[in-house]
Amino acid sequence: MPSNRTSMGELEKRVRKVIKRGDDTFVVAKGEDSLSGHVPLIPNAKVKVIPLGGMCEIGKNTWIIEYEDDMVIIDGGLAFPSDEMPGVEIVLPDISYLVQNKNKIRGLVITHGHEDHIGGIVPMLKQFDIPIIYGPSLAVGLLEEKLKDAQLTDKTELVKGRPRQTFKLGALAFTYVRNTHSIADSFCLIIHTPAGKIVHSGDFKFDFTPVDGEFFDVYTLAKAGEDGVVLLISDSTNVEREGYTPSERSVYAKLEEEFNRAPGRIVITTFASQVHRIRQILDICVKMEKKVAIFGRSMLLLATISRELGHMKFPDGLLINLEDVNKLPDEKIVILTTGSQGEPLSALTRMAFDEHKQITIQPKDTVIISATPIPGNERAVANVVNALSAKGAHVVYGRDSGVHVSGHACKEEQRMLLNVVKPKYFLPAHGEYRMLVLHGNLGVECGVDPKNIFIMENGDVLELTGKSAKLNGQVPSGIIMVDSTRVGDVDEYIIEQRHKLASEGLLSIMTIVAGGKVLEEPVVEAKGLVLAQEDTTHGQFVTDAKKIVAKTITENLSDSKAINIDDLKEKVKVELKKLIHKELKREPLVQVVILESK
Ligand SMILES: [Zn+2]
Numbered sequence: 075m076p077s078n079r080t081s082m083g084e085l086e087k088r089v090r091k092v093i094k095r096g097d098d099t100f101v102v103a104k105g106e107d108s109l110s111g112h113v114p115l116i117p118n119a120k121v122k123v124i125p126l127g128g129m130c131e132i133g134k135n136t137w138i139i140e141y142e143d144d145m146v147i148i149d150g151g152l153a154f155p156s157d158e159m160p161g162v163e164i165v166l167p168d169i170s171y172l173v174q175n176k177n178k179i180r181g182l183v184i185t186h187g188h189e190d191h192i193g194g195i196v197p198m199l200k201q202f203d204i205p206i207i208y209g210p211s212l213a214v215g216l217l218e219e220k221l222k223d224a225q226l227t228d229k230t231e232l233v234k235g236r237p238r239q240t241f242k243l244g245a246l247a248f249t250y251v252r253n254t255h256s257i258a259d260s261f262c263l264i265i266h267t268p269a270g271k272i273v274h275s276g277d278f279k280f281d282f283t284p285v286d287g288e289f290f291d292v293y294t295l296a297k298a299g300e301d302g303v304v305l306l307i308s309d310s311t312n313v314e315r316e317g318y319t320p321s322e323r324s325v326y327a328k329l330e331e332e333f334n335r336a337p338g339r340i341v342i343t344t345f346a347s348q349v350h351r352i353r354q355i356l357d358i359c360v361k362m363e364k365k366v367a368i369f370g371r372s373m374l375l376l377a378t379i380s381r382e383l384g385h386m387k388f389p390d391g392l393l394i395n396l397e398d399v400n401k402l403p404d405e406k407i408v409i410l411t412t413g414s415q416g417e418p419l420s421a422l423t424r425m426a427f428d429e430h431k432q433i434t435i436q437p438k439d440t441v442i443i444s445a446t447p448i449p450g451n452e453r454a455v456a457n458v459v460n461a462l463s464a465k466g467a468h469v470v471y472g473r474d475s476g477v478h479v480s481g482h483a484c485k486e487e488q489r490m491l492l493n494v495v496k497p498k499y500f501l502p503a504h505g506e507y508r509m510l511v512l513h514g515n516l517g518v519e520c521g522v523d524p525k526n527i528f529i530m531e532n533g534d535v536l537e538l539t540g541k542s543a544k545l546n547g548q549v550p551s552g553i554i555m556v557d558s559t560r561v562g563d564v565d566e567y568i569i570e571q572r573h574k575l576a577s578e579g580l581l582s583i584m585t586i587v588a589g590g591k592v593l594e595e596p597v598v599e600a601k602g603l604v605l606a607q608e609d610t611t612h613g614q615f616v617t618d619a620k621k622i623v624a625k626t627i628t629e630n631l632s633d634s635k636a637i638n639i640d641d642l643k644e645k646v647k648v649e650l651k652k653l654i655h656k657e658l659k660r661e662p663l664v665q666v667v668i669l670e671s672k
Pocket residue numbers: 186188255277
């Protein structure tokens with residue numbers, strides 16, 4: 075299928091072109107106050123709240139709010155694979171419940187543009203249309219690119235939502251409330267339902283000195299709290315950390331210090347979606363009269379869309395082409411790159427291991443990793459730091475370096491949200507099981523009745539009425555593993571085979587039979603089982619395997635009877651497995667190909 079994917083070259087051109095920002099729709103004070111657009115309460119109305127992803131895990135956040143014949147999806151996220159999923163590129167939630175009910179879907183509401191909140195929308199649109207998708211402008215800009223790339227723009231209507239805007243979707247209504255997070259343009263939701271108001275925190279921290287001057291609209295949440303909130307769904311990510319997450323602005327001084335100290339080039343990496351961080355890095359570069367080259371498509375795409383929408387501001391001439399990096403003096407150069415998680419194909423990893431076409435790391439280089447590893451990526455990041463250090467670069471990294479702060483609320487901020495919203499029922503979300511439990515305990519400390527706290531798993535259904543809330547049944551849930559080289563999904567069988575290949579190796583044999591005889595000497599290949607010099611026609615194990623194959627085939631062939639090739643293959647497999655067990659004490663995958671010549 076042809077792709078409409080925007081090329082790096084086009085993005086480079088776009089990011090240099092300043093597009094004049096129109097009316098400032100992002101400032102809270104200018105947004106519309108429309109909490110009045112509420113939905114009337116209906117006695118005994120049953121509203122279902124269903125997480126399809128994001129419970130007992132970090133990632134693939136996807137929720138459903140359902141009332142009678144109306145269903146609205148909140149976020150559609152993906153997750154990245156764990157080490158136990160070799161070859162898998164992304165993990166999606168099982169959305170069969172949405173497919174079964176596609177006629178009820180009235181729309182989708184995005185809280186913010188992180189991949190674990192929007193990365194699963196394209197796969198949804200491949201299975202069903204969504205009449206309308208509301209999102210913060212940045213999230214909509216990013217999603218637009220994805221839809222163009224997948225040629226799905228006709229499957230939905232994208233609408234940029236404003237803070238304090240309320241929109242109706244079926245019998246439900248949603249109000250966007252500005253919050254603060256690591257990506258610009260992020261929202262909490264007030265969900266107006268016939269069973270009362272629900273507040274969904276989205277991903278948040280309380281940053282009272284936000285880099286973009288877009289303040290957390292605490293007032294609107296407090297007002298909802300005062301009116302009465304039946305249920306709070308809230309981000310549990312940092313519940314294990316005491317105190318407060320520092321403001322994003324606190325990173326500036328430390329980054330500036332490192333920039334001042336750097337004798338030569340600076341290579342800096344952060345999450346591509348960390349718009350505030352990138353904005354601060356570019357501000358420092360402007361101040362210090364350095365030039366910036368952006369490496370990595372995701373980083374360039376975010377910078378392009380953020381600049382076009384006014385979330386990032388920098389003068390023309392700050393960015394340079396990748397090819398020009400080696401033409402300027404080292405002390406003028408900043409390379410902003412992907413790779414903060416040690417991703418094998420990222421520019422930083424390739425630089426660290428001498429595999430990058432344009433950049434070779436030198437002893438005077440300063441490399442700043444302005445991010446902390448997501449659990450599971452620690453080893454990969456450590457390997458990159460080791461490789462960079464071995465080349466003599468000065469590497470600034472780690473939680474205590476001051477060059478990174480989290481985008482999620484710590485315990486005191488979570489406590490503050492509970493106090494502001496004062497929910498009757500509390501549903502900790504966006505966290506692993508232990509985090510949900512700790513966050514539930516925090517709810518009790520903040521005055522929520524312990525009976526009113528729900529620790530849910532993906533697929534569980536929470537049923538709300540004006541008077542009660544209870545867990546009531548489950549819908550299909552689970553994971554879909556996707557590998558971009560395949561058209562379909564990766565299933566448990568494939569994963570099991572990949573594990574077996576990795577841990578036990580492969581024995582493969584091929585031969586041709588005809589007229590009751592073995593026509594060709596069997597070809598045997600033993601991968602991951604014997605030393606290279608033994609994996610030849612003369613190696614002992616290979617010689618034994620050939621003998622066993624020839625013997626088994628000869629014993630089971632006869633001139634008179636038609637050959638059942640499948641039976642024959644099974645018999646050969648059984649004999650080979652006996653041999654492998656005896657000689658190698660292993661259980662590799664065994665692949666037998668017998669061709670019949672007529
Ligand atoms: Zn997020």
